[in-house]
Amino acid sequence: MSKLVIDTIEGKTTAGSVNVRGEGSNNTNLQQGLAKAWAGFDTGGNLGDSLNISSADDDGTGNFGINFTNNMANNNYSATTNIADFTHNGSGNNLRCCTVGVRNSNSVEIDQGYTNSSAIFIFYDGAEMCCSVNGDLS
């Protein structure tokens, strides 16, 4: 078994692009697969740990946001959110969930809530949230 001990991997043709051989002849681009920001925080905006985050916003019930230290290159990145405790609220409504709202290059809005029996999204303060961002950095 070989062991690679290095500090930096850099593309030979393009410094910021390294391919990893995937399935068959497929190549997976290393940089495109890395999370560029992530955070875990509670409904008070208190951040437990993070990368590339400058602050969190508590904008109201079930209404939050995180701000980036290193901007993303555009507004078309992918942000994935999750909630640390997927429990049913016990009143006939659906599971609590997190959704991604407005994306700016320096921030992303995150909503938390559930859909009621009339399929209306109700903002709700649930448990801690997690967010991970993939895309291109500025």
Place this chain on the structure above:
Amino acid sequence: MTIETPEFQGIHLWNRLHWAKDNLEGVQSDYRVVWEDPEEPDAPAKVTVPDPNWLACALQGGILPPVEVYWALAEDEAKPDFKKHTRGYLLHNTKPVDKMTEEQAIEYLIMKDIPQRVWRNYEKANRKRLVICKKQNLPSHRTWRNAWKINQEVA
């Protein structure tokens, strides 16, 4: 133990954040910034909470770019034909700011993460719309969270 910040001007900000993550302990702040957006008069007061890793960078110095860099990028993004940042190099090539006190870091954070319409010409507004307070000054429960407003008498 004090650790010295490497010379980071010209180094990608992303790399600096990794260095900070490896070398600096996060600092939890007791400060909170409570603000109201004049463009959303019916919205509840918002609360901005500094990130511990970011605050560690601010207190360390030599890592974060000047806040004016973020304003330049925000101007670009506000243009109707904006598709992608072309001046991201400002984040990486502009001389990083020196170390700040926690209070200075909070002021920097306000100017970075809170819309300029909230804090620019602040003294000309007809009501207090931004307050820096301690965590313990916030309501202790969130039952009426969407009714939170800045108390004009104590602000």
